[in-house]
Amino acid sequence: MLDNKGFDLWADGYDESVNLSEQDNDYPFAGYKDVLNTIYNKIHSKNRAKILDIGFGTGVLTKKLYDDGYKIWGIDFSQKMIDIAREKMSKAKLLQHDFTNELPEEIEDQKFDFVISTYALHHLNDSEKIEFLNKLLKLLNDKGMIIIGDISFETRQMHDKCKEDCGEGNWDDEEFYFVYEELKNSFNKIEYEQISHCAGVLTIADCKNNSSEDASARIDKRNILDDEVFTYKLSKDKKIFISWHGKQVTTLSGKKSEEFLKKMENSSFHEMQLIMAKATGNFKRGNEKGRGN
Ligand SMILES: C[S@@+](CC[C@H](N)C(=O)[O-])C[C@H]1O[C@@H](n2cnc3c(N)ncnc32)[C@H](O)[C@@H]1O
Known part of the structure; x- marks a missing residue:
């Protein structure tokens, strides 16, 4: 599994390597653009939202939203990725932080309309994912939602089929991909859309937890x-x-x-x-x- 230095090394060639895998409709990035577009369109249903991106990388998605006038916050642990993203979004609040640690205080003090993450959370195992997503739910405004685009599968069977089709040596055994049928019971409000043979978009919105905590919602x-x-x-x-x-x-x-x-x-x-x-x-x-x- 890549650490922050590994991502630093990948940063310059990242967009190109993603495009190649995308064009060939291959694991791991088959459907990448459609995944990002699906998230972009969901966010566009709301004007002037405040967004937190977890593992924003070179900022492919957040730059589009930034240009549209959305308020962008983000965390990423690779300094090189941050440098590339900052060139495109000078006024965005981009913090260097490892999301396997507690969230930065600056973030904990904020509320967001959307928390998004693309191709980053598969570095967490299933129980770490659930714990982390529950923390992120607490950052949401009333009616806010978490939207995740990643390598993911509706069922374990689809996951195993993709792994088999990939062939020996091509599949990354150190990553933990979302399997919707195994995650869905951990959240009150969760939806999943399969976008390609190896990617999809998950939407999580737990209104129950948030409405009781969000002062503005009470007022x-x-x-x-x-x-x-x-x-x-x-x-x-x-x-x-x-x-x-x-x-x-x-x-x-x-x-x-x-x-x-x-x-x-x-x-x-x-x-x-x-x-x-x-x-x-x-x-x-x-x-x-x-x-x-
Ligand atoms: C595959 S890239 C995805 C980048 C971008 N979201 C996209 O869709 O193109 C994964 C990103 O997550 C970041 N990342 C991975 N593990 C992380 C961690 N534990 N804490 C913070 N950032 C992390 C990497 O530095 C990298 O920028």
Whole structure:
């Protein structure tokens, strides 16, 4: 199994070797582009989401999302991979970290709309995967989800068939691939889509755990803040004008304006709506009902 130095060495030739395996429809990367596109399309159902990518590598998927304006956070243990990804996403929050250790504090303090991971988690065995995924579920906003694209199989039989077809010496026995039928009972809400003969996309969303822990979900019980009810403008003299349904309702200046901007930095769309709701006080007073919806 490759360690971070191994991935450092692979980094420069990584995209090319993935493309070759993909083009030939061979294990391990058959279906790679379709896997990434499937995840990209799932994320695009939500505007301005905040995303954490585990093992982002050269940033093939996250760069596309970054260019579309999504807020990107990521962890990877290979410095070389990070360097390549940072060239493409200068403002993304990319941390060097080994995910077999505890998550960095900086990450633990955040909430994300999506936690994604492609072709990285097969370095964990099945029980490590379940433990890690449960930790990641705690990082999700209400309605958030984990989306994993990786070498994976709907059944153990499909896994064994792929291994046999690969032939002696071509299969990596040190990696642990997802087998959906063996994982599905460990999570409340889990779906799987087989994309190629050796890859698929898993979606995990455990609403039960998260809704009780997510403060914003408790406040926004009717999901009003899923829509863009609040917007704001920053004036040249650093004043903030917050509007509710297009009507200006609050002005912040001085320290309050600075604090507001700091809170908004790296917040998800839902968190931003909540911050603006709190700043105006409108939401608490129940004015959100005012438009008859
Ligand atoms: C096969 S690459 C996948 C890269 C990218 N997600 C993609 O789909 O092309 C695996 C990535 O996971 C990272 N990785 C593997 N094990 C890791 C670990 N224990 N902690 C952090 N990153 C890890 C590697 O450095 C590498 O960048």
